[in-house]
Every structure is written in structure tokens, then in C-alpha cells.
Amino acid sequence: MTSPVAVITGASQGLGRALAHELASRGWSLVLDARHEAALTEAVRALPGGRHPAIAGDVADPAHRRDLVDVAAELGGASALVNNASTLGTSPLPTLAELDTATYLHILQVNLVAPMALTAALLPQLRIRGGVVLNLSSDASVEAYETWGGYGSSKAGLDHATRVLAAEEPALRVYAVDPGEMRTQMHQDAFPGEDISDRPEPTVAVPALLRLLEGALPSGRYRASQLLADDTVLASA
């Protein structure tokens, strides 16, 4: 039997890398990206299992997205897409009054437009397999944290696009998931100079993501903490 194929963006570190490791050990073949080639290559070398093509590039670049889709097709076609790569914009985070337009547009490109464009390009492969789209959200998409307006509104947009896609593609499972706080570079950048060693490692959120990827929960928005705590969890609206 051929192994299922997943595309995971932002897999060189943090949550993307932790999820890639677990999926590879469970027999998935993975198409992985990140912008910095050396870190991506090192992460992929550490993966267990078969063939995991790594393609360095920026998810905001249409040609790079096309490469990801083509390589997934060469592996036999994707059953899952994990839109994990994301940006805060700048560190420290600015207020909306201070957020310059170019930075705001970049945040929206990377966190909202690129994931949905990659999803659209991969849909023919996903539809054939009744596949799954997993979009990484944040509590900043629902809570009004000061200075999180740029990033938070991009994730709120991603949440909404996820809901619309789920309505348009009832044969797929389409999720947004808030992984909760994690001890990663992004989290450190959000809290520059602060000790974040009390935050959990990203591996803690991985079983929640597996429940969505390998389970049968209905499309919707979930929190990793719910998924880890409750067997009968329901998606929020």
C-alpha cells in the first residue's frame, strides 16, 4: 500500500517540524517547506521513514506554491495539507496605529492569502482522496489583545475562509485549529526578551493535530486544549 501524502508548510522548526516528525514516523510521505534551506534540510534529514521532499521557498510566492503542488502529485497526490507557516510581521508587535501598511499586507499575504491559494491549487488532489485541510489559527483571532491586531486579523480571516471552504467542499474535512501557546521562535519573537520557558513544547499540541488529520471529526474550528482534554469535543461556530 502506498503511504498517504501530506504537504506541511513551515516545517523546519517549531510546530511544523514536530508534526512532520510524528507523521513521518506513522508512515506518511511529506512535502515540506520553509524559506531557509539549511534549516529545512537539517530538519528533513532528521525525519524517520521514506521519501520526504523539501522545497525551500516562501509560501507567498505563487511559483513556490506550484512546486509544492507538483511534487505532491509526483508522490502520488496529497491527502492532507497543513497550512502552518506564518508570520507575526515585526517584533516587537506594534499597535494598529503603528502598523505600517506594507507590513500589514505582508502579514495578510503569508497568513491568509497564501494558505488559501495553496489550498485552491491542491484541491484537485485532495478531492480525489476525500482529504483534509488543517489551517493553524491562534487565540489572537478571537481575543482582542493589544498589539496583536495585524496578526490576529489575518488569523480571523483564515478562520472565516476555513468555514467558507468547509461549506464549499463538504466531501473534505476542513479545520482551523488553535494550538495554544508553544515554546517556539515565533512565540519568543512575540515576547522579545521574556523568559518563555514555562510554555509547553510544540510536541504537546501534536496529538491534537493528529486527531484532526487522522480522525473523522466534522469540519470546523477547534482548540488543541479541547481536543486533548475531551473525547466528545465539538467544533465551535
Ligand SMILES: NC(=O)c1ccc[n+]([C@@H]2O[C@H](COP(=O)([O-])OP(=O)(O)OC[C@H]3O[C@@H](n4cnc5c(N)ncnc54)[C@H](OP(=O)(O)O)[C@@H]3O)[C@@H](O)[C@H]2O)c1
Ligand atoms: N507559538 C505559539 O505560541 C503559537 C500560538 C498560536 C498559534 N501559533 C501558530 O502555529 C503555527 C506554527 O508556529 P510556530 O510557533 O511553530 O512558528 P515557528 O517556530 O516560528 O516556525 C515557523 C515555520 O514557518 C516557516 N515560515 C515562516 N514564514 C514562512 C514563509 N513565508 N514561507 C514558508 N515558510 C515560512 C519558518 O521557517 P523559515 O523562517 O525558514 O521560513 C518555520 O519553519 C503558526 O501558524 C502560528 O501562527 C503559534
